[in-house]
Each structure stands twice: as structure tokens, then as C-alpha cells.
Amino acid sequence: MALQFQTDVLLAPYTTLGLGGPARRFARVDSEAALLDVLSSPEADGPVLVFGGGSNLVVADEGFDGLAVHLGMRGIETLGEGRIRVRAGEPWDRVVDFAVERGWAGIECLAGIPGCAGATPIQNVGAYGQEVAQVITAVEAIDRSRGETVRLDPAACAFEYRDSRFKRERDQWIVTAVEFTLRPGGAPTVAYGELRRVLEGQGADVAGVREAVLGLRRRKSMVVDATDPDSRSVGSFFTNPVVSDDEARRVVEHAVRGRIVSAPGEVPRYEAGDGRTKFPAAWLIERAGISKGLRRGCVGVSSKHTLALINLGGGTTRALLELAREIRDRVEDEFGVRLVPEPRLVGVRF
Ligand SMILES: Cc1cc2nc3c(=O)[nH]c(=O)nc-3n(C[C@H](O)[C@H](O)[C@H](O)COP(=O)(O)OP(=O)(O)OC[C@H]3O[C@@H](n4cnc5c(N)ncnc54)[C@H](O)[C@@H]3O)c2cc1C
Incomplete structure (x- = not known):
């Protein structure tokens, strides 16, 4: 054709x-x-x-x-019990439904994330205690430097928190299909605090966990809904900063010196797993004085979530990025840590 x-x-x-x-x-x-x-x-x-x-x-x-x-290439192919090969243009939520309907565990916490399967390895999509790197067993991609399709094992994908080789070398790779290996009859992941609290004592199966995650996401407008302007976003605009020990100490000192907290223990932070520390970007933003529902003309901060920047209708990318810079600079002034945008910025500098 x-x-x-x-x-x-x-x-x-x-x-x-x-x-x-x-x-x-x-x-x-x-x-x-x-x-x-x-x-x-x-x-x-x-x-x-x-x-x-x-x-x-x-x-x-x-x-x-x-x-x-x-x-737009679609299709979910079953390779074996719990093993699927999904073409890049398949909507991600359909992949989650496919697995959950069969009682296969591994991606139930990733329900409600918009977009297509082929994009999930790019930033190692994750939520509520799961990320795709845990279940991807191969990625098929066109290597543009050689003009051919190759099959990469997980080690070659170099997955990290909201990052991968594909994101770092973005002009080289086009993902055409992703192979996932899930756990038939396996226990769902109920590791994330908020999800654990909602499911306390319920013994939920993968379908129950999927429902609970969707409920939590809807409350935060983290499910795309044409009738909900708070969901007109890219989800989280910034990643959670992951910093060295020294930098982490400086962030906490900043917070104490600026009287944002009265004691170092009040600054929420987590072990990132590699000796580094992860700070919740939403907390940093809120404590830097940016509130939910803040508006700047036709763009603003979601009324449900400080990490989501939204187009209220009639907005521009220029205005959205001005707001993002304002937030980034406020956080840097207060905590000495610079937030990094999560989405791909096309034709703009940040
Ligand atoms: C309401 C909302 C909630 C969200 N919640 C989450 C969340 O919980 N967790 C999370 O991780 N993300 C979340 N996101 C972000 C987003 O949904 C994911 O990053 C998703 O995987 C993007 O898929 P997409 O098909 O829309 O990618 P696109 O937006 O189309 O593309 C994103 C980037 O990936 C590249 N890309 C896309 N497909 C391919 C391909 N096949 N090969 C090579 N490069 C490709 C593009 O060039 C671009 O750089 C959320 C977004 C929204 C709007």
C-alpha cells in the first residue's frame, strides 16, 4: 500500500x-x-x-x-501460560484487563495508566508498587542506527526508576512489541501503603487489586476522563528526585533551616535501593508553597494532586511550562534540589 x-x-x-x-x-x-x-x-x-x-x-x-x-499496530499474542507478546500500539489498559481476566498477577497495580504498551518500557512505567521492568522479559525494537529490528533482554534495556535505555537514547529506538511474563494464579502485589490500607483484611485477588487501584487513581484524577478537567494532564509532571546521601542531607538541612519542618525526621524520604534517597516531589512542591488548584490563566495545578499540571481549556504549552518553571524554581529555592520533568518535551526547552 x-x-x-x-x-x-x-x-x-x-x-x-x-x-x-x-x-x-x-x-x-x-x-x-x-x-x-x-x-x-x-x-x-x-x-x-x-x-x-x-x-x-x-x-x-x-x-x-x-x-x-x-x-497503531495492535494485538496481544499468548506465547504460553502467563507469557504474552503485545504490539506497541495496543492500549495499555487492555493489556492489564487481559492479564487480570486470566488471573495472571504482575501488572494489576498498573491499571488505569493511559497510553500504549509500546511506551511502557520507555520510562519503565510504574505505580502503586509495581513497574513494568519487573515483568518485561523482552523488548522488540527497531534500531534506527542499523535499520533493523532487534530483540533486547531486560538487562539490555537498562531500566531504572522512570527511565530506560530507550528514553536516554530516544532517537535510536522504536519499540514495536513487548513481551511480558506474568504469574498465573500468583498473588497480587499489595505493597504500597495507600493500597494496603484500602485493602486491609480483604484478601483481594488480582481483580480486586485492579479495582482498588482504579478507585484510588480516580480520586486523584489520574485516570483520563473527558468530563474531568483535572485529568487533562500528563500525569505526574515531575519525577521524584533521587539523590546521593550528601545531597539528601542538604535537602533536609534546607528544610530545617527554612523552618519548613522543625526536625529532620519530618521530611519524608525513602531508600531508592541503590544507596540513594528518593524524596516525594508532591511533598516538596506543597511545602514550597504551591497548592492544589493553583491557577495561572488557562493552566494550573490539579485540584487533586500537586504533581499534575493541567490545561483547563484554552491553555498553551508556553503557559504550562512557565508554571512548571515557577514550581521547579520554588522547590529549588526551598530545598536546593532541582525537579526534572517526567514527560517528553517536544520542541521546547525547560
Ligand atoms: C492521567 C495520567 C496518569 C498517568 N499515570 C502514570 C503512572 O501512574 N505511572 C507512569 O509511569 N506514567 C503515568 N502517566 C504517563 C503516561 O501515561 C505513561 O508514560 C505512558 O506509558 C505513555 O504512553 P503513551 O503511549 O501515551 O506515550 P506517548 O505520550 O505517546 O509517548 C511518550 C514518549 O515515549 C515515546 N514513545 C512512545 N511509544 C514509543 C515506542 N513504541 N517506541 C519508542 N518510543 C516511544 C515517545 O516518543 C515519547 O517520547 C500518566 C499520564 C496521565 C495523562
Whole structure:
């Protein structure tokens, strides 16, 4: 089939924020063969942006001066009991439902995360005590430097907290399919404090945990809902900062000196597992004086969650990023730690 390229396609409707100008060239692909054809066409000579659900994309108001490729290849293939191969454009929530319906444990806590399966390895999607790195057994990806599809084992993916090789080397890789190995009949993960409290004494199965997670997420507007303006976001705008011991001590000293807390023990922090310390970004933001529901014209902070920056309708990417910078700078002034954005920023500097 001849390749179909469109010109000047507005990207805003393809993003959960509803923001962003046009892509100079645009193509939708429904198969890996079509994707390879698109990539070898003259249209792909300049910058290329591949995307799925647009739920982690912040696109400049001026748009994207290159080729945007919307990945639409779908399908969940069962390879064996608990083992599935999922094509990149499959909606993630359908993958969770597929596993939960069969009583396979491993991704029940990741229910309600928008976007497509192919994007889950990019930032090692995680929530409520699970992350995809725990269940991914292989990633199939086009290596653009060699023009061929390769199969990467988990070690080669170099997963970290909200990060992976694919995110760090983003122009090199396009994920085409992901293989997950789940636990048939396995116990669900009830490790996250908030989830444990909700499920106390219930002996929930994977379906029960999925429901509880969806309930928690809805309360925070962390499920995309066209009728809920607080969900017009990219989810968390900033990652939780993970810092060295020395830096962690400095953050706590800042908080005590600035009288944000009266004793070091009042600053919430967790072992990041590699000798480093993780601070909850939402706490830092709130204590830096940014409240839920803060508005700056047509953009603001969700009324349910300080980490979610939202487009109230009629907003611009410029205004959203101004607000994000204001928050980043306030946190840096108060705590000496610089927040890093979680989503992919396209055509803008932060
Ligand atoms: C309301 C809400 C709640 C959220 N909650 C969470 C959460 O709990 N945990 C969490 O981790 N994230 C969360 N997110 C962020 C987001 O949903 C995830 O990062 C998701 O995996 C993005 O999928 P997508 O298909 O929408 O990616 P897109 O937004 O389309 O793309 C994101 C980035 O990945 C790249 N990319 C996408 N697909 C591919 C591919 N196949 N190959 C190579 N690169 C690719 C894009 O180029 C871009 O850089 C939330 C977002 C929203 C809006």
C-alpha cells in the first residue's frame, strides 16, 4: 500500500493535555512493515517523533518541524501460560484487563495508566508498587542506527526508576512489541501503603487489586476522563528526585533551616535501593508553597494532586511550562534540589 503522509497535522488532539501545534509531516502506521517503509522514506530524513497515546507528551505551541509517526499496530499474542507478546500500539489498559481476566498477577497495580504498551518500557512505567521492568522479559525494537529490528533482554534495556535505555537514547529506538511474563494464579502485589490500607483484611485477588487501584487513581484524577478537567494532564509532571546521601542531607538541612519542618525526621524520604534517597516531589512542591488548584490563566495545578499540571481549556504549552518553571524554581529555592520533568518535551526547552 502506498504510504500516506499528511501535512501540518495539529498534534494537540493526539495528546492528553490537548496542547501542541502542528507536525510538518504526519503518518499513522498499523504494522511494523509500514513503519519500516515510513522510516526509509525521504520524509523521515529529518527529525522523527514516534508516539502512541500522547499521554506523556508536551508539544510546543509552534509544533514539531519533522515527521510525527502515530503507532497503531495492535494485538496481544499468548506465547504460553502467563507469557504474552503485545504490539506497541495496543492500549495499555487492555493489556492489564487481559492479564487480570486470566488471573495472571504482575501488572494489576498498573491499571488505569493511559497510553500504549509500546511506551511502557520507555520510562519503565510504574505505580502503586509495581513497574513494568519487573515483568518485561523482552523488548522488540527497531534500531534506527542499523535499520533493523532487534530483540533486547531486560538487562539490555537498562531500566531504572522512570527511565530506560530507550528514553536516554530516544532517537535510536522504536519499540514495536513487548513481551511480558506474568504469574498465573500468583498473588497480587499489595505493597504500597495507600493500597494496603484500602485493602486491609480483604484478601483481594488480582481483580480486586485492579479495582482498588482504579478507585484510588480516580480520586486523584489520574485516570483520563473527558468530563474531568483535572485529568487533562500528563500525569505526574515531575519525577521524584533521587539523590546521593550528601545531597539528601542538604535537602533536609534546607528544610530545617527554612523552618519548613522543625526536625529532620519530618521530611519524608525513602531508600531508592541503590544507596540513594528518593524524596516525594508532591511533598516538596506543597511545602514550597504551591497548592492544589493553583491557577495561572488557562493552566494550573490539579485540584487533586500537586504533581499534575493541567490545561483547563484554552491553555498553551508556553503557559504550562512557565508554571512548571515557577514550581521547579520554588522547590529549588526551598530545598536546593532541582525537579526534572517526567514527560517528553517536544520542541521546547525547560
Ligand atoms: C492521567 C495520567 C496518569 C498517568 N499515570 C502514570 C503512572 O501512574 N505511572 C507512569 O509511569 N506514567 C503515568 N502517566 C504517563 C503516561 O501515561 C505513561 O508514560 C505512558 O506509558 C505513555 O504512553 P503513551 O503511549 O501515551 O506515550 P506517548 O505520550 O505517546 O509517548 C511518550 C514518549 O515515549 C515515546 N514513545 C512512545 N511509544 C514509543 C515506542 N513504541 N517506541 C519508542 N518510543 C516511544 C515517545 O516518543 C515519547 O517520547 C500518566 C499520564 C496521565 C495523562
